[in-house]
Amino acid sequence: MPFTITVLFQELRRYFPVVALVGPRQAGKTKLARAEFPDCPYLYLVTQLRPWHENFGKRLIKAPKLYFTDTGLLCWLLGIESPAHLSTHAQRGAIFENWAVTEALKSFRNRGEEPNLHFWRDQAGLEIDLLHVRGSRLHALEVKSGATIAADWFKGLRKFAGLAGAELERSTLLFGGSGSHAHQGVEVRSWDSRWMDEI
Numbered sequence: 001m002p003f004t005i006t007v008l009f010q011e012l013r014r015y016f017p018v019v020a021l022v023g024p025r026q027a028g029k030t031k032l033a034r035a036e037f038p039d040c041p042y043l044y045l046v047t048q049l050r051p052w053h054e055n056f057g058k059r060l061i062k063a064p065k066l067y068f069t070d071t072g073l074l075c076w077l078l079g080i081e082s083p084a085h086l087s088t089h090a091q092r093g094a095i096f097e098n099w100a101v102t103e104a105l106k107s108f109r110n111r112g113e114e115p116n117l118h119f120w121r122d123q124a125g126l127e128i129d130l131l132h133v134r135g136s137r138l139h140a141l142e143v144k145s146g147a148t149i150a151a152d153w154f155k156g157l158r159k160f161a162g163l164a165g166a167e168l169e170r171s172t173l174l175f176g177g178s179g180s181h182a183h184q185g186v187e188v189r190s191w192d193s194r195w196m197d198e199i
Helices: 006-015 029-036 071-077 083-088 092-110 151-167
Strands: 046-051 065-068 117-121 127-134 137-144 168-175 181-183 186-190
Touching: 046 092, 065 071, 065 092, 071 092, 083 092, 092 117, 092 127, 092 137, 127 151, 137 151, 151 168
Parallel strands: 046 117, 137 168, 168 186
Antiparallel strands: 046 065, 117 127, 127 137, 181 186
């Protein structure tokens, strides 16, 4: 069944060199774009994060997540004109997560290491934004754009720790504020710390 937005895409393509598709994660935006524009070259403006396959007895999301490799370009495509505009933008959390994932990938590659990074999400919505897998050991990283830590930010990490058990070596909460410390077994790292060297 063809997408109903096909005609609009073809019209936009005639007038604009770049079209940004925004919407819920894992909504099929990439599949839609590839289906409608099969002759357009793939420019590697996005990178893919595959889901971790371990199910811990739960049904999992198995589709990969895509991230822009350049968050500056992403902000421009979304019409974000300044840091002040970004701080109130509806996609701020997703952009911050995108930035964290690409910084982690770059950190591994700059060290000459191939990153074994994934995400984990079950059908109920429990998600770990970034999961570093080292053999049978896991390091879970949750990403929050807020500057003030909230108690519910640790909920996903605690639930995942219960599911992963001894396989979970470390849990980290990366946030948009300042200061780093430990909180009930979770390492809390600010966005401007050297957190990417610790995963």
